[in-house]
Amino acid sequence: MKEFDLEKYESIFFNLIEGNYSKPEEEAILEEIEANSFLKFEWDNWQKAMLEDDSEAYALENAAFFDALKDDADAVKVVPIWSKNRIAAWLPYMSLAAACLLIVFMFTINLKQNAEAEAELVEVETKKVQTSDTQLQKDEVLTEENAVIPEPVVAEKAVEPADPSGVIPIIVEESAPQQELIVSVDGTKEDKPEDVIIDFDADESEIEESASPEIIIADASPTIPPQNEIVEEPIEVYQRAFTVTTETVKKKDRVISQRELASMNVRKLLQDKRIKLVNIGNKTYVQLESPDQETVLVGLSQ
Amino acid sequence: MTTSEYKKAVDQIGPRLLQFAHRQVGQLELAKDLVQDSFIVLLDKLDHVEMAKAKSFLFAVLSNKVKDHFKLLKKQTEVQDYHRIADNESRAMEDKEIVHMALSKLNERDRMLIAYRDLEGYKYDEIGEMMNLTATQVKVYLFRARKTFKSEILKLEVAL
Numbered sequence: 001m002k003e004f005d006l007e008k009y010e011s012i013f014f015n016l017i018e019g020n021y022s023k024p025e026e027e028a029i030l031e032e033i034e035a036n037s038f039l040k041f042e043w044d045n046w047q048k049a050m051l052e053d054d055s056e057a058y059a060l061e062n063a064a065f066f067d068a069l070k071d072d073a074d075a076v077k078v079v080p081i082w083s084k085n086r087i088a089a090w091l092p093y094m095s096l097a098a099a100c101l102l103i104v105f106m107f108t109i110n111l112k113q114n115a116e117a118e119a120e121l122v123e124v125e126t127k128k129v130q131t132s133d134t135q136l137q138k139d140e141v142l143t144e145e146n147a148v149i150p151e152p153v154v155a156e157k158a159v160e161p162a163d164p165s166g167v168i169p170i171i172v173e174e175s176a177p178q179q180e181l182i183v184s185v186d187g188t189k190e191d192k193p194e195d196v197i198i199d200f201d202a203d204e205s206e207i208e209e210s211a212s213p214e215i216i217i218a219d220a221s222p223t224i225p226p227q228n229e230i231v232e233e234p235i236e237v238y239q240r241a242f243t244v245t246t247e248t249v250k251k252k253d254r255v256i257s258q259r260e261l262a263s264m265n266v267r268k269l270l271q272d273k274r275i276k277l278v279n280i281g282n283k284t285y286v287q288l289e290s291p292d293q294e295t296v297l298v299g300l301s302q
Numbered sequence: 303m304t305t306s307e308y309k310k311a312v313d314q315i316g317p318r319l320l321q322f323a324h325r326q327v328g329q330l331e332l333a334k335d336l337v338q339d340s341f342i343v344l345l346d347k348l349d350h351v352e353m354a355k356a357k358s359f360l361f362a363v364l365s366n367k368v369k370d371h372f373k374l375l376k377k378q379t380e381v382q383d384y385h386r387i388a389d390n391e392s393r394a395m396e397d398k399e400i401v402h403m404a405l406s407k408l409n410e411r412d413r414m415l416i417a418y419r420d421l422e423g424y425k426y427d428e429i430g431e432m433m434n435l436t437a438t439q440v441k442v443y444l445f446r447a448r449k450t451f452k453s454e455i456l457k458l459e460v461a462l
Binding site: 010011014017018045046048049050051052053054055056058059062065066069070072073074076 | 308312320325334337342397401419444452
């Protein structure tokens with residue numbers, strides 16, 4: 001091994017610090033240094049002249065400073081409004097939302113239009129009961145020739161049966177042509193509403209809130225003497241001839257409850273309104289008409 | 303370089319830059335300002351600098367800013383700090399502070415050479431590229447820097 005050159009020990013120490021020697025050379029130099037006190041002293045001083053890496057300590061102690069540096073990047077870089085990332089990412093969701101809104105809007109408009117559309121048209125079979133041209137004369141005898149027996153006519157569109165729970169549907173006829181009416185229950189041929197003899201007081205009191213109400217507003221059948229009533233005079237019974245007309249009218253359903261029906265002033269209804277029987281489907285109704293009010297159709301039975 | 307890569311560079315290179323700047327100027331707050339200015343320069347040239355070259359770019363920018371700083375600053379301030387500390391014999395100094403003070407006695411070139419070599423582990427040719435020197439010049443200057451650095455440390459230890 002070469003003798004350690006003391007004149008050049010600083011260069012040796014410099015290269016030793018810089019790591020410019022090989023491993024065996026480094027070990028030999030360290031042995032020489034350990035053997036010489038002066039060299040050892042100098043070597044310790046040379047080792048102090050090296051900086052230590054404290055970057056981890058700097059990172060921990062100044063974390064807020066480095067976070068602020070990262071925030072600078074977001075502040076400096078302005079994202080354009082119409083950038084692909086911002087707009088393209090939201091386009092499918094915006095399109096879907098717009099389509100849903102459009103569908104809801106169109107559906108709402110369609111419902112509204114249906115509600116406002118013309119009322120369902122129904123064919124109403126009207127039977128003129130005992131009009132002047134159908135009523136038999138007092139002395140006339142009903143024969144097969146003068147008897148007009150109507151054939152059953154089924155309306156094309158039937159009204160929904162009344163709710164068995166007690167709600168009676170009332171069909172309001174908006175534009176039915178005026179017809180002669182009147183139901184006579186005692187065989188007379190008067191055409192005046194006041195001639196209609198109906199025990200409506202009894203009807204009003206007898207109207208009960210039952211599950212299956214049966215309300216008879218007018219009885220178009222031949223007069224049948226009440227039970228246990230003494231009939232002083234014989235009652236002439238006629239077989240009525242009917243003429244049947246079928247007309248198409250607008251139907252507007254309005255359902256009323258038993259309670260509402262009971263609160264009706266049936267007497268006044270009958271006084272003011274003209275009455276006729278109508279057949280809609282398999283149900284029979286009494287049609288009450290008034291020039292200044294809407295027509296009311298009342299079901300006779302469930 | 304993307305924004306996410308920039309943030310990654312802040313985490314990886316930022317502490318080393320701050321350590322380097324602190325060793326150069328001796329004041330932590332001043333070192334932070336210089337490091338922040340260096341990263342701002344990187345932000346301006348974000349599209350032109352690759353992530354792999356971000357470290358050398360930042361150290362080069364910081365070195366120039368340190369030089370510019372010392373051009374405007376009187377070295378007398380650092381000398382005064384040294385004498386003020388040396389006169390105060392009762393003040394206890396850690397070895398770390400002695401090293402820091404001794405480093406401040408070196409000139410800018412020597413401080414940078416020692417910092418590049420010891421803290422960042424740059425090779426002679428890399429340091430030469432950053433400081434516009436040859437590898438031989440870097441080695442020679444670095445040798446002189448360490449000798450001076452060692453002498454200053456010894457002086458401070460003796461003075462205290």
